[in-house]
Every structure is written in structure tokens, then in C-alpha cells.
Amino acid sequence: MSCSVLFPLAAALAAVVPVAALAAKPAAPLANHGVALPPLPNPPGDIPDSQVFVLYYSPLGFSLKVPEGWARRAGGESVRFTSAYDGLSVTVAAAATPTVASVRSGQAAALAQTPMAVRVSAIQAVTLPGGDAVHIVFASNSEPNPVTGKAVRQENEQFLFWRQGRLATVTLWAPYGADNADQWRLISRSFRW
Numbered sequence: 001m002s003c004s005v006l007f008p009l010a011a012a013l014a015a016v017v018p019v020a021a022l023a024a025k026p027a028a029p030l031a032n033h034g035v036a037l038p039p040l041p042n043p044p045g046d047i048p049d050s051q052v053f054v055l056y057y058s059p060l061g062f063s064l065k066v067p068e069g070w071a072r073r074a075g076g077e078s079v080r081f082t083s084a085y086d087g088l089s090v091t092v093a094a095a096a097t098p099t100v101a102s103v104r105s106g107q108a109a110a111l112a113q114t115p116m117a118v119r120v121s122a123i124q125a126v127t128l129p130g131g132d133a134v135h136i137v138f139a140s141n142s143e144p145n146p147v148t149g150k151a152v153r154q155e156n157e158q159f160l161f162w163r164q165g166r167l168a169t170v171t172l173w174a175p176y177g178a179d180n181a182d183q184w185r186l187i188s189r190s191f192r193w
Contacts, residue, residue, distance in 0.1 A: 121137050
């Protein structure tokens with residue numbers, strides 16, 4: 001089964017297109033396609049401060065800490081961990097070294113073209129214990145819940161780690177307004193090739 005079938009939003013967020021090929025295209029405006037849902041007044045999805053994290057070793061050649069007890073689904077070059085409206089995914093693909101400029105004209109522009117009402121608020125180079133990365137911060141609508149059909153406004157962060165021709169895209173998401181800054185920092189800082 002293809003990655004886009006298992007993880008449609010993750011596939012859209014971590015397009016498997018070489019960064020160098022995207023950098024040659026003119027930068028598309030970071031438009032807002034679709035209608036942004038209003039944030040929930042009391043958003044669910046805070047990862048508790050008492051949450052236990054375990055180290056996940058992927059056969060794709062990376063490791064990172066993930067919340068204990070979250071559902072895991074792996075397929076192809078991706079793995080996804082979810083709990084209610086919270087989640088994280090990692091997609092690995094062959095790619096050129098990302099830069100802020102190539103990400104702005106490539107991945108961020110592609111995100112803005114999705115029907116999820118994406119609004120990119122920051123793209124910056126960062127140095128983390130696992131290496132240099134490009135960090136993207138954006139808001140989007142979630143995929144509809146398969147049971148209820150309900151979608152919510154989400155906060156998202158992506159970290160693009162590159163090594164030896166391979167790009168790992170770590171994506172974190174939660175309902176807009178959920179307080180997960182410390183937990184997301186722990187997860188992103190735990191990534192290692």
C-alpha cells in the first residue's frame with residue numbers, strides 16, 4: 001500500500017520531491033487555500049507534562065523519542081504515531097540538502113497549495129543535537145475524523161533533517177492552542193540518524 005494511501009496528510013506535508021528540483025521553480029506565494037476552521041475554545045490535545053517518552057528505533061535508519069502508548073502505523077518510507085488529534089510522523093526520502101530558500105519555494109509552497117487552509121508562519125534554519133535542520137511552523141485544518149467527520153484547526157511543526165542524500169521530515173501536529181511546546185521540543189531534539 002502506498003504511503004499516500006496510509007498517510008494522506010503526511011504525504012502532502014512531506015512530498016517526496018527532490019528539494020533541488022523544487023528550488024529551480026519560481027517561489028509560489030504562501031497562499032491560504034480552503035477555509036481555515038476556527039480554533040477550538042478549549043482545545044483537546046495537550047500532551048500531559050507527566051507523559052512518558054520511549055525511544056523508537058526505525059528500520060529507516062533514525063531514532064527519536066515518542067509518547068508511550070500512542071498508536072503506531074508504519075508503511076513504506078514513513079511511520080506515524082497518533083493519539084486523538086495529536087500526532088507525529090517521520091517520512092524518509094532521497095533528496096538534496098534543504099535550505100531555507102529551497103524549502104520556501106518547495107515544501108512550504110506545496111503545503112500552501114493543499115486544500116487544508118495552510119498558513120505558513122515561519123521557516124528557519126536550526127541546529128539541533130541530531131544535526132542541522134530546516135524548521136517550518138504552520139497552521140492547517142486537520143483531516144476529517146474517519147468516524148465523526150469532524151476536522152479541527154491544527155498547529156504544525158516540521159523539521160527537515162538531511163544526511164548523505166536522505167531527507168527525514170519530522171512533522172508534529174496538535175489542535176490549535178494546545179500547549180505542547182516542551183514535548184515537541186523534546187521530540188525534535190531527540191531525532192538522530
